[in-house]
Amino acid sequence: MIREVLFSIAMGFMIIDTATAAAKIQRIVSPGGIEAWLVEENTVPLISFEFAFRGGSAQDEPARAGTANLLSGLLDEGAGSLDAQTFQQKLEESAVELHFNASRDSFDGSLKTLSEKRDEAFELVRLAVNEARLDAESIERIRAQTLARIRRDSTDPGDVAHEMWSQLAFPDHPYGLRAIGTEETVEAITRDDLTGYRARNFARSNLVVSVVGAIDAATLGPALDKIFGALPAEPKLKPVPETWPGKVGHTEVVTMDVPQTTLIFGRPGLVREDPDYIPAVVMNHIIGGGTFTSRLFNEVREKRGLAYSVYSYLDPMERSGVFGGGVATRNDRAGDAIDIIEAQIAGFAKEGPTADELAKAQKYLTGSYALNFDSSVKIARGLKAIQLNRLPIDYIEKRNALVNAVTVEDVKRVAARILGDGDLLVVAVGKPELASGRGSAAPLTDDQQDVVPKALPSGAIR
Template sequence: MFTDARNALWLPVFSLGALLLSTASRAEPVLPLETWETDNGATVLFYATETLPMVDARVVFDAGSARDPEGKGGTASLTADLLEEGTQKRDAKAIADGFARVGAEFSASANLETTAVRLRSLTESDWLWPAVELLGEVIALPRFDQNDFERERERQERAIESRNQSASAVASDALREAAFEGHPYGHPTEGSLESVATIEHDDVRAFHERHYVARNAIVVIVGALDRAEAKRLADTLVGDLPAGEPAEPLPPVPALEEDRVLRVPFPSEQSTVLVAHEGIPRKHDDYLPLYVGNHILGGSGFASRLMSELREKRGLAYSTYSYLLPLRAGGRFVMGIQTRNDQVEQALGLMADELSGFIEEGPGAEELSDSQANLIGGFPMRLNSNRKITEQVGSLSFFGLPLNYFDTYVERVDSLGADDVRQAFARHVDPDKRIVVIVGPQEQDENAE
């Protein structure tokens, strides 16, 4: 029964999609969210559904790797992983058996800015409330046993060693460090072998004590509940946490001041190339024109300019792309390609030319219209399940965006003109200031950095 219900989560897409596509002419909200605070200060957002007897809940803490203690990168990730290893009342097996017994799913993971603890359950009382109570215990009363800590730290080190065997992962980590140099965003979420080795048992306890507090939490609930049930669910999940205080704002991301190339030796037949330019925080008025412009330039797969110019016309790569990395305290605009080692400079030159041309001329009328139609038509698929809605709503709250954001999305995307896109890129992306990371054989680059 649980599996059948879970596989049917796509059903709401038809009604939700119709509502989204007619937003501009409708008065009712796309997602009629209710919001309140728990007695200890956690923010709660609730969206009631009627399609399936299920509920998805997500507790989002401002406790990502940007909050790792200085020199101890990987602490947030290790803390999240240890939540599954038992509480002060039960061991890991009892936790796993407890969720399995009621057909519920639970997970916890850290990323760059947040740690998210997730629950999916049927709404039948005999199954829902035991799962919710168990998750509340996991969040508030983790055991953090010394043996579990040492085992999970070793597992994280093995994961880092495995990651270091991937050229794309090495490039991503090197770009992050260089593009956010000196900023809390600048180290890998899992940390490095050197940083993880310095993490001690007390560091995990201290991280949990500081960041897993109610005023640093957002609770998102989506499912077939009424408000009273949703309130009980939120209170049960975070009610035993101390109120605490929200994490301090991160410093702004520093502007890029130079054009710099970083070459990382790696035994591969191709080179992985990433290029970071200036970007914006997520809560910026120019986010949508940059988002639409990126879709045209390199974010739409085979329909993008980069793919057309570098793959289709010149055969330089199987894939080339661009993306926005908009965060709370700033961001970057990134372009990437994997190409033959002897074609790196040609590829870099063409990518730079495409970006400069786009900034100078903007998108053509037809490609802008096609991009807008694609983004508007595909948007309902970002909200076609309880799980996706919890992700989107959690992001809105975390980034401080208005909760009616989806109500005007279609209208705002559709109203953008080519000059809006061009000017947004011109304001924020300087082609002459960039961080270039090249991961691959470096035999001929003896004088490289």
């Protein structure tokens, strides 16, 4: 039995009925005032525990970009009286999985444990969050690993394209910095930078927690206080200004000696709070998010055979939003691919979807939604994301109705708003053959600026 349970932890697998889980979400508040969302599920003796501090790599100092990322690799490298080796042995002996990750707008932690080992697991989380040792040997070892990854990424066309796109879209802004940092900035990070980040960013008021598994509210509440209760009440976050992707209409070429060109493209999107966000999700599915059924897939791959795959996405950030996508194609067809993609985006902005496209998108988006919540780990992570996006606790139950309420006119309206004339900021990595005239930078026009919400309406559907 233990072997099967340990295998379940390793795979992050515990099937839970989604509708039942949604109905069972409890909002609990610890004696010390720490809030968490809990789904109690005792079918398998496992606990999935997810938490995050708002802030993330956007809180890095520009000259120390990569601080949050480096810290995320060090929290389980020894804490309290336990050195790095002893801490890892404790995790292994208790069959506990503990991971940390720094994303753009949050610093995340993830725990998976057997319910019978929860006390040991929670203590290890407490130590990592509050008393990570940040020993010199560990710092240098994780720094070396990070530098090796940066060097490896510098030869990957996809990584290079994504990073260059962000730098061009968000100059002089935290979103334009690499979350992992650069060789120069990572080399410059000191132990004081790491402890300073932790002191400023880890606090109770910017913490979200979600828990799924074999634990009840009466047990979880005191555990939250034990793990997080010693943290400061408020963080000392630096303000991150609102911003929107610039240089729309510009194509940047990064020469790399590879047989195909990787293209990353984008323009301003929406923040999650915008009332047009759900119609935008449907719009994106029809354009390029639906993979085999999308317009881009049909035009770029099926009709012309220019690429194996092409995609689009929405990226709602805390202080910005992006509609973007990507494709890889032969160097001599890169210009054709960009032209086709921009033409399809511009055409959709003018015409909107057909009734059939809308119906198929709604069927897929509502039918596949449950797959995001088919295990304890996925439910815990999903609930954490819902909290980070400031959505209501009953969002899982309401989401499909919101998708089904979208009309053709809704999608047409949001497409005109987001997609405009179809111009994109494009980064091409390889040896692309492009039409003459591409590559001139252009600022956002007044019409393109209309995508930016001037104010977020109170009570907006999230």
